[in-house]
Amino acid sequence: MSNLFDLAVTVNRVRYERAVEPHILLSDFLRHDIGLTGTHVGCEHGVCGACTVLFDGQPVRSCLLFAVQTHGHEVTTVEGLGTIDNLHPIQEAFHEAHGLQCGFCTPGILTTLVPFLEQNPNPSEAEIRAAISGNLCRCTGYQHIVDAVKLAAEKMRA
């Protein structure tokens, strides 16, 4: 069944126009159609959080959204947060506080944290742990992630 849909979406401030099939997930569109492989895919049923991106500024699971549903909207992926030479303060903090090991979970955690830290500039440890509770990490045991979030909050307040 070929029924292509003309999709126009802004990803990381760049406008993309592509003909896509409606059953293509946003996660697959980002990775395969426009080559943004920073968004990871773990479980494809909403549990692991690796695929989290920002949809009009709100964190969402890109594995639980069809690409066609982003028509006319804005998506931000981990590639849109900072550059190698100019890291986002949250990325800087994860680097400095060892908030990652293999890095598989990291893009989803970073995108989850952007709106969280903007709305909660001085979060408690309990609030931080609740904020990342939808993101599974198999490596760090979370402690260094929590440390990194505290450091990121400090940097963002400064």
Added chain:
Amino acid sequence: MKPAPFKYYAPTTVEEALTHLAEHGYDAKVLAGGQSLIPMMNFRLVQPSVLVDLNNISELSFINPDENGGLRVGAMARHHQVEVDPLVAIQAPLLHETMPKIATAQIRSRGTFGGSLSHADPSAELVSVNVALDGRFRLRSQNGERWVPAHEFFIGLFTTVLQPDELLVEVALPAMPVRSGWSLMEVARRPHDFALVGVAAVVTLDENRLCQQARMVFLSAGDVPMVAHRAAELLKGQAPTRESIRAAAEIAASEDIDPGGDIHATAEFRCHLANVLARRSLEQAFERAAGNE
């Protein structure tokens, strides 16, 4: 796995959506937040050949007061929207307390009020809470509309009275009477998981501070939201003492629910949890009712 192909419609009005549903019947599925439907499609547990996406229908995302001090919630109001709505916090404090317990922030930003109810998962908080609050659901098809009380809407596991050409469009929640109190308690292995067992309680005291009504509705305790009828009978007209509450909780957990066992918990353990949660939630609800003259 990936979802099977389907034909996609993104109507901008309810009328238009109903036309697609009338035309495609059982072949079509409604797409709301997608937070339950898309996982099932990713696993190919469902393979609708037509998807009718409600996300561009702005007329369904309202939260409004009604003339009688109650609340009207549109089917496409997002969990997050309900969670932060100031009117909900004042008029429906039980609902306000419930929202953060549903899934994680990334799911609540998409999942919808109407989607959760239509999906009719007996573990979903909103299903039990809407029965506890005596909600009424407005269903529309091309042939007209009907109102269905929450306790008649859920008829089986993941099954409601919704016909394939019908949409749930809005929910009406009545104002809580004076001297009423509420509570939602649950046990989950991790904070945002589906609960092993939970209970929503709404109680009302009469002028003499005796129990006028006590409604407990359990989640994850049967195929549908389980209303504790026997416990309610036992409490009616009684003073809410430690003893009467304890007795009602016992009856609720032994006679009013019918939980199954699975890898997460045995049926017996669920009954045990239900007993403890029933007692604690009744205590909290009666305490709030007493302070709520």
